[in-house]
C-alpha cells in the first residue's frame with residue numbers, strides 16, 4: 001500500500017493523499033488582482049489529483065508584494081478577482097485549496113524573474129519603498145527599506161488578519177503563513193536582517209515575537225475549524241551565523257502551542273552569502289528534524305521529483321507529506337503518473353476518464369463510462 005496515497009489530516013482538513021502543490025508566484029496579477037492566467041494555471045493544477053493546492057505567496061499589503069505583478073489580498077478588488085478564479089476552479093475540481101499569505105519586507109519592489117529579478121530603484125516606474133525590521137537592504141548598494149515602527153507593525157499584523165478574513169470569505173480551506181525565503185517574517189527571525197534594539201530584536205524570544213503575533217492574529221481571524229500553518233526556512237545556510245534549525249525548532253514548538261496545524265520546511269533566502277547544498281531531496285533531512293520535534297504534520301519540499309523518492313521519504317517517516325513545485329509545472333499530471341507507478345488511485349476529471357491507460361485499470365477513482 002503506497003504511503004504517498006494515504007490520506008492525511010492537517011488539523012480538520014482532510015487531504016486525499018500526501019502530495020502538496022507548493023506555492024508558486026506567477027507575477028501575473030494586476031494591482032494584486034488575479035487574472036485569467038490564474039484561472040488557467042490554478043485550474044490545470046487542480047486537475048492533477050494532488051492532495052492539496054497552495055496558492056502562491058499572496059501579499060497582505062500592496063507594499064508587501066515582491067513584484068508589481070504579485071498576487072494580493074488587500075483590497076475588495078483583489079478578493080473579487082480571486083473569487084472569480086476560485087469559482088471556475090471549484091466547478092471542476094474537488095481539490096482542497098489553501099493560500100499562502102505573505103509580506104516581502106525588504107525583498108519587495110523587485111522585477112519579475114523574467115525581467116532579471118533585481119530591485120526596482122526608487123523613483124523608477126513600479127518602485128516603492130520597502131518595509132523591514134531594520135533599515136538594511138537585502139543586497140549592499142540597494143535602496144534601504146524603512147524600519148517598521150510600532151504603528152507600522154500594527155498595520156502589518158492587521159493586514160495579515162484582514163487578508164485571513166478575506167481568505168475565509170473566499171471559502172479557502174487553509175492558510176499558510178510565509179515565514180521562509182528571506183521575506184518579512186523570516187527577516188524578523190534572522191539576526192542577519194533583524195538588528196532591532198526593541199522587544200522585536202536581539203534575543204531569540206524577541207526575534208520570534210512579531211512572527212508569533214502575526215500567527216496569532218491570523219489564527220484568530222480564520223475560522224477555527226480550518227487550519228493555519230507556517231512555511232519556515234529552517235536555516236539561513238550561513239556557517240556560524242544566522243538563523244538555524246535549532247532556533248527554528250523552538251519557533252515550530254511555539255507555533256504548534258498556538259494552534260499551528262503543520263510545519264512546511266524549506267530553507268534559505270535571507271542572504272546572498274548562503275551556501276545551499278542543492279541536490280535531490282536536499283531539505284528532507286531538515287524536515288526530519290521537525291518530525292522528531294513537533295506533533296503536527298511536517299511537509300518536506302525541495303527537489304522531490306520522483307514517485308519512488310517521495311514514497312521513500314514518507315515510508316522512512318522523514319515527513320508526513322511532500323510538496324512539489326517545479327516538477328508540478330513540468331508535469332502537471334505528476335500525481336497521476338505517481339499513482340500509476342505506485343499502484344494507487346487518483347481523482348481525475350470525468351472528462352478525462354477515457355485517457356486511463358489500458359495497463360492501469362484501477363487508476364482513476366470511480367471511473368465508469370458507456371456509449372451507444
Ligand SMILES: Cc1cc2nc3c(=O)[nH]c(=O)nc-3n(C[C@H](O)[C@H](O)[C@H](O)COP(=O)(O)O)c2cc1C
Nearest residue numbers: 022023024025056057301302303304324325326327
Ligand atoms: C515559479 C516558482 C515560484 C515560487 N513561488 C513561491 C512562493 O510563492 N512561495 C514560496 O514559499 N515558495 C515559492 N517557490 C519555492 C517553491 O515553493 C519550492 O519551495 C521550491 O521551488 C523547491 O521545490 P521544488 O524543487 O519542488 O521546485 C517558488 C518556486 C518556483 C519554481
